[in-house]
Structures are given as structure tokens and as C-alpha cells.
Amino acid sequence: MIYGDKNTGILVQGATGRQGEFHIGLMNAYAKQVGGRGVVAGVTPGKGGQQVHGVPVYNTVKEAMKHHDIGASVIFVPAGAAADAIMEEANAGITTIVCITEHMPVQDTMKAIAYARMEGASVIGPNCPGLLSPGEVKMGIMPAGLFMRGNVGVISRSGTLTYEVVDELTRAGIGQSTVIGIGGDPVIGQTFADVLERFGKDPETKAVVLVGEVGGNLEEEGAKSTNLPIVSYIAGVSAPPDKRMGHAGAIVEGGEGDAKSKIARLKKHGVPVASRVSEIPEMVRELFRGTC
Amino acid sequence: MKLREYEAKNVLKAAGIPIPAGFLIRSADELTPHLTGLGDAFVLKAQVDVGGRGKAGGILMADKATGTKVAAELFAKEIKGLPVKEILAEQKLDIRHEYYLSITVDRSSKQPLILFTEAGGVEIEITAREHPELIKKVVANPLMKDLPPFMIRELIGTAPKEIGPVINRLYKIFIEKDALLAEINPLVTTPNGVFAADAKIIVDDNALGRQGITVNRGLSEREREAEKHGFSYVELDGAIGVIGNGAGLTMATLDLIEFYGGNAANFLDVGGGAEADRVEKAVRLVASVPAVKVIVVNLLGGITKCDEVAKGIIAAGISQKVIVRLAGTNEAEGRRLLSEKGYEMLETMDLVVKKAVEVTA
Structure with missing residues (x-):
């Protein structure tokens, strides 16, 4: 497993909000199904003493840490409060911080990530769906029904596109070790390279599907950093330059980060790149035929 | 959002970075009182929200004698299709x-x-x-x-x-x-x-909010309208309208249209929670573009209620064909509602896109 397993106690910030409450319910339903600990504490300043789906809510992260063994957190607070939430958790000693919140100003993200790094915490996101290790743990908002346990890791900058890929894999009988959405913003905490490093040490993961999109060059950096067999898909081949395609980070700027040159660089590095999502399962099978 | 040159320079000036003496004018006549402050030769720069304005004729040299005439010429121009409403008249620097x-x-x-x-x-x-x-x-x-x-x-x-x-x-x-x-x-x-x-x-x-900017000039009118509803919208120039949930999936849908030889008219990500009224608004917005002949709706998510989405599509009641791919809860009910009204619902995104490309071919 990477980032957490059945035994990971999860804290949710923004526990009493609509999103927080809804997803505590779903995360704990999944935990119950797989026999995991799930969400053990919530935090909303000023709402300490309340309960959400039976989960106790505290005013501060430090208070929650006093009463529970917590290994990871999931953040559902509004954009303006997200940097503060990340820093509070890093300061309290949480080492894996998943930030679901979207529309965070980039300056806030850079500061929060710089601070978290100093405190030794890893930030996943922001603007991400979190992660799910089938049969072990769900931290975030991924629809658990699509997943199947297996040996393929999936890393993606997207949400629903990740589910599409997982759906294709599961239908083809290819299970997943961990599926992680690293976020659609220009600045994100854990990059492809960071996650690939963890997959490299994870005995459950034999191959990785890397789902990227236009903007930046984190996909290429990631592919170069690992020895794991990879299949890739890059969204945005038809994206026009200088237009943000939904994600704040999905933009071709100054002629850089376009899908075609990204795909060319990945292929040059020996990474097979699918031109349609529906081609991915067959390419993963090819990969296993070649290496196993 | 990109600031205009004079706005950016005002930010610099307030922070103590020296900028050339200059004045913003909104008509050629407004130049006259500033002529003495600009020196003999000066530069007139169109303040338009496009890049590469120099090569497009948006920057002209002028002097005391010709200034008003040159400014009038620049105001009469269009720079990459945009009218010139503001000109920055600026001192010419003795550059080393x-x-x-x-x-x-x-x-x-x-x-x-x-x-x-x-x-x-x-x-x-x-x-x-x-x-x-x-x-x-x-x-x-x-x-x-x-x-x-x-x-x-x-x-x-x-x-x-x-x-x-x-x-x-x-x-x-x-x-x-x-x-x-x-x-x-x-x-x-x-x-x-x-x-x-x-x-x-x-x-x-x-x-933008915390910077006190209320209108995002980087977006077109339809893009701003979409933003009000919480949609991400980008205008393109094809005939196939696209509505998806999630930026990545919507982008992948556009790519698939290109893969099968078609052209997308837009990118529209309805965001999370595709309820009936949001879907209805999205369908109406995309259908309002005259070039759109057919609309592909591609929604996937564990918590998307397909019957809700179907109701939204039906309520929009648009004249163009709508081809739908839905995966989520209540799929059977959604399919029944749509087929009753003659809408097509197909299993995969490959199938809906192929169909849409056939319709527009």
C-alpha cells in the first residue's frame, strides 16, 4: 500500500460541512465493508463536541490528535481556508494530507506546500479526488463501486477521467493496487514522480497507468524517474493554446505543455501512450506479457 | 486574468518601480493637454486584451505635431479583431x-x-x-x-x-x-x-475576488455566463457540442471527437452534482451556439443520478439531437425516460462520440 491501509485512522477537516458530512458517510461505509478504521475524527472550528455519522468533531487538529491515532487527513474546507487547514495538520504532525478543495489561489498552495514540506508532511492535491486502495482504504471521494483489487497502480491529474480508466480496467478484469488523483491545479503537492517512488517500493504494484493532461511537464519528469512499467494516456490533444480546460493547471502556455509534444517525449522515453481511454486495458495486458 | 499594460504599470509604480511618464486617453482629443508632459517624441500603445499587439500595428510612434492625428488613426483601428478603446501615451525613453x-x-x-x-x-x-x-x-x-x-x-x-x-x-x-x-x-x-x-x-x-477584481475580462460573454452557473466553458469552432462532468473526462471526450474525425464546438464541464436544472442550463447554453448540430453528453460518476440528468435534458427541449452516455445510479430509469422522448443513450464514450461524428459528417 502507499499512503495508508486498513489500519490508517483518518481525520476530516470541514467535517460538518455538506461535502465533509456526505463523504465521511461514504468513507466509513467503505471502511466497514473492508474492515478498516476509516474516519475516526472530524475538525470544524467552533463545532467541537458535535458528531457526524457517529464520528466525534473537535475544534482543532491538535485536540483530535490527543484522543485518536491519526495517520492521514482529508480536507473539505472552502478554498480561502484550505492553506490554513493544510498547515494546521502539518504542524500537528499528520504526515499524509489529502486536499479535495478546488479553486485554491496558487500563492496559497505554494505557501502551504512549502510549510508542509518543512514539517515533513506530504500533501496530495489540492483539487483532487483523493485515493483509494481497493480492499484497504479510501481517502477522498472516489466512487468505490468501480474498483477491483489487483496489481496496477493508477496516477491521474483528473477525477472522473480516473474513474473512466478504472472502470475500463475493472471491466477488463485488471485490478488496481492504489488509484490516486494528484490534482488538476498548476501547483500540487505529490507529483507523478513522488507517487511513482512510492509505487516502486510497493510490492502490490507491478505496473502503473499514468493519466496526464496538457500543462507543465510533470508526466515526463515522472516517467523518467521510475523503472516500473508504465502505460500513459494524455488528455487535451485537441485543446487550443492559452485556454484553461476546466482545470486551473490544464493550459498550454507560451507553447509549452501541449499534449502532442508531451506524448512524443513519453514515447521517446519508451512509454506506450494510448490514444483512447478504451485502449488502456489491452496496453496494460501487453505490458504484463512483456515483463512477466 | 491578464492586466492591461497601464494597470500593470500602475501596480509597479505603487510598489516603487520607476515607469515612463505616461497618460491614458480614451479619445484623440484627450491627448492635447498632455502633449507638454510627454516630450517631443512619444509612443502610443493600444490597450487591448491580446498578445502580439506590436506586430499587429497596435504601437505607433508620434510627436507633438502629429500626436492627435496618429492617436485618431490608432483609435480607428482594430487590433486582432478588437476595437481600440484606450491608448497609453508614453514618454520615449533614451534606452542604453x-x-x-x-x-x-x-x-x-x-x-x-x-x-x-x-x-x-x-x-x-x-x-x-x-x-x-x-x-x-x-x-x-x-x-x-x-x-x-x-x-x-x-x-x-x-x-x-x-x-x-x-x-x-x-x-x-x-x-x-x-x-x-x-x-x-x-x-x-x-x-x-x-x-x-x-x-x-x-x-x-x-x-480575483480578494484582489478586488469583479469582472474576469479574460473570458468571453458566454464563458462568463457559464461561470455564473459554476460551469467551466471554452468556445471552439466545430459542430459537436460537448457536456461532460470533470475536466479530464470532458477533455478526453473532445479528443475522441478529433480521433474519429469530427470537430467539437465547445468544452463544458458541469462540475460535481449534475442535478436536473444544472444539466438543463448546460444543454441550453451549448444549444444556443448556432454552429452546434448535435450535442454529446458524457457523464460518469458513482453518485450521478441518471434519471435526474435525463429529466434535465428533456426539460431543455432543444431542437438539436442529443446523444447521451450516462453511468451512475438509476441508469435504467434514465434510459427509459430518454428513449421515451426519442433521445439516444449509448453504453460507452466511444459509441456516443462515433455516433455524433456520423451525424455531423
Whole structure:
């Protein structure tokens, strides 16, 4: 497993909000199904003493840490409060911080990530769906029904596109070790390279599907950093330059980060790149035929 | 959102970075009272929201005698299809040397990246390709309010020391104004000191509110309308309308249209929670583009209620064909509702896209 397993106690910030409450319910339903600990504490300043789906809510992260063994957190607070939430958790000693919140100003993200790094915490996101290790743990908002346990890791900058890929894999009988959405913003905490490093040490993961999109060059950096067999898909081949395609980070700027040159660089590095999502399962099978 | 040149220069000026004497005019007549303050020769620069305005004829030289006439000419022009409503009339500088200075968000290091080169006056992309060794780079920890002097020394090298304070002031602007880009190109030395001859600031769209910016000029009218409903929308020029949930899935749908030889009319991400009224609004918005002949709806998600989506599509009651791919809860009910009204619902995104391309071929 990477980032957490059945035994990971999860804290949710923004526990009493609509999103927080809804997803505590779903995360704990999944935990119950797989026999995991799930969400053990919530935090909303000023709402300490309340309960959400039976989960106790505290005013501060430090208070929650006093009463529970917590290994990871999931953040559902509004954009303006997200940097503060990340820093509070890093300061309290949480080492894996998943930030679901979207529309965070980039300056806030850079500061929060710089601070978290100093405190030794890893930030996943922001603007991400979190992660799910089938049969072990769900931290975030991924629809658990699509997943199947297996040996393929999936890393993606997207949400629903990740589910599409997982759906294709599961239908083809290819299970997943961990599926992680690293976020659609220009600045994100854990990059492809960071996650690939963890997959490299994870005995459950034999191959990785890397789902990227236009903007930046984190996909290429990631592919170069690992020895794991990879299949890739890059969204945005038809994206026009200088237009943000939904994600704040999905933009071709100054002629850089376009899908075609990204795909060319990945292929040059020996990474097979699918031109349609529906081609991915067959390419993963090819990969296993070649290496196993 | 990109600030106009005069707005960016006002930000610089407020932060203590010298800018050329200049005046903003909204008609040629408004130039007259400023003629004495501009010197004999000056520059007229159209303030339009497009790049490459110099090559498109948006920057003209003028002098006391011809100023009003040249300004009138510029006001009568269209720069890349945009009317000229504002002109910055600016003193012509006695330039000794041109430098390039910029601060951007570096995705790899997750920190501000500061670039400086003494080889100014050339396009930075060309210098980066042909003489990368001439570009000095530092990344700064974004928790620092000021750049430490050693970083500034590393950047400046043998360039005049008076550039140092400009670099630190631009860094503070970058942090405080929620910039994604702060650029001075060229930064020039003159007998009267250092000046920012041009300035470019792009403000983070996610921070416009706290920067006091109420209207995002970077978006078209339809894109702003879409934003009000919480949609991400980008206009394209094909005949196949696209509605998806999630940016990645919607992009992948557009790519698939291209793969099968079709052309998408737009990108529309309805975002999370595709309830009936949101779907109805999205369908109406896409259908209102005259070129749209068919609409592909591609929604996937464990918690998307297919019957809700179907109701939204039916309520929109548009004249164009709608082809739907839905995966979520209540799929059977959604399919029944749609087929009753003659809408097609297919199993996979490959199938809906192929069908849409056939319809428009």
C-alpha cells in the first residue's frame, strides 16, 4: 500500500460541512465493508463536541490528535481556508494530507506546500479526488463501486477521467493496487514522480497507468524517474493554446505543455501512450506479457 | 486574468518601480493637454486584451505635431479583431540597455521562479533556446516576504546594482497581487535610471475576488455566463457540442471527437452534482451556439443520478439531437425516460462520440 491501509485512522477537516458530512458517510461505509478504521475524527472550528455519522468533531487538529491515532487527513474546507487547514495538520504532525478543495489561489498552495514540506508532511492535491486502495482504504471521494483489487497502480491529474480508466480496467478484469488523483491545479503537492517512488517500493504494484493532461511537464519528469512499467494516456490533444480546460493547471502556455509534444517525449522515453481511454486495458495486458 | 499594460504599470509604480511618464486617453482629443508632459517624441500603445499587439500595428510612434492625428488613426483601428478603446501615451525613453525580468510559478519546484537576463530586447524563448547560459534562474521559498540579497546578487551578476531593488519589488508584487506571472520586458537603463518599459501581470483567476477584481475580462460573454452557473466553458469552432462532468473526462471526450474525425464546438464541464436544472442550463447554453448540430453528453460518476440528468435534458427541449452516455445510479430509469422522448443513450464514450461524428459528417 502507499499512503495508508486498513489500519490508517483518518481525520476530516470541514467535517460538518455538506461535502465533509456526505463523504465521511461514504468513507466509513467503505471502511466497514473492508474492515478498516476509516474516519475516526472530524475538525470544524467552533463545532467541537458535535458528531457526524457517529464520528466525534473537535475544534482543532491538535485536540483530535490527543484522543485518536491519526495517520492521514482529508480536507473539505472552502478554498480561502484550505492553506490554513493544510498547515494546521502539518504542524500537528499528520504526515499524509489529502486536499479535495478546488479553486485554491496558487500563492496559497505554494505557501502551504512549502510549510508542509518543512514539517515533513506530504500533501496530495489540492483539487483532487483523493485515493483509494481497493480492499484497504479510501481517502477522498472516489466512487468505490468501480474498483477491483489487483496489481496496477493508477496516477491521474483528473477525477472522473480516473474513474473512466478504472472502470475500463475493472471491466477488463485488471485490478488496481492504489488509484490516486494528484490534482488538476498548476501547483500540487505529490507529483507523478513522488507517487511513482512510492509505487516502486510497493510490492502490490507491478505496473502503473499514468493519466496526464496538457500543462507543465510533470508526466515526463515522472516517467523518467521510475523503472516500473508504465502505460500513459494524455488528455487535451485537441485543446487550443492559452485556454484553461476546466482545470486551473490544464493550459498550454507560451507553447509549452501541449499534449502532442508531451506524448512524443513519453514515447521517446519508451512509454506506450494510448490514444483512447478504451485502449488502456489491452496496453496494460501487453505490458504484463512483456515483463512477466 | 491578464492586466492591461497601464494597470500593470500602475501596480509597479505603487510598489516603487520607476515607469515612463505616461497618460491614458480614451479619445484623440484627450491627448492635447498632455502633449507638454510627454516630450517631443512619444509612443502610443493600444490597450487591448491580446498578445502580439506590436506586430499587429497596435504601437505607433508620434510627436507633438502629429500626436492627435496618429492617436485618431490608432483609435480607428482594430487590433486582432478588437476595437481600440484606450491608448497609453508614453514618454520615449533614451534606452542604453535592455534587460528581461520575470517571475512565474514553477510547477516542478512548486515555488516562484525568477528569471533575469542581460540579453534583453530579444524574445526570451529564443534566448532560452539558443543561449540558455545567459538566463539566470533562482527559485524562492514562497514563505519569504523578501528575496535574500544573495539571490539578487546571483541574478544580477554584472548588471547595474540599481536593478536589485526592482527585482525584490517585483517579487513582492508577485506574492501580494496573487500573480501567476509578473514580467518586465524590457527593463531598461537610461541616463535617468532604471525603468520598466513594458509590464505584464497575470492575476490568478482563483484570487480575483480578494484582489478586488469583479469582472474576469479574460473570458468571453458566454464563458462568463457559464461561470455564473459554476460551469467551466471554452468556445471552439466545430459542430459537436460537448457536456461532460470533470475536466479530464470532458477533455478526453473532445479528443475522441478529433480521433474519429469530427470537430467539437465547445468544452463544458458541469462540475460535481449534475442535478436536473444544472444539466438543463448546460444543454441550453451549448444549444444556443448556432454552429452546434448535435450535442454529446458524457457523464460518469458513482453518485450521478441518471434519471435526474435525463429529466434535465428533456426539460431543455432543444431542437438539436442529443446523444447521451450516462453511468451512475438509476441508469435504467434514465434510459427509459430518454428513449421515451426519442433521445439516444449509448453504453460507452466511444459509441456516443462515433455516433455524433456520423451525424455531423
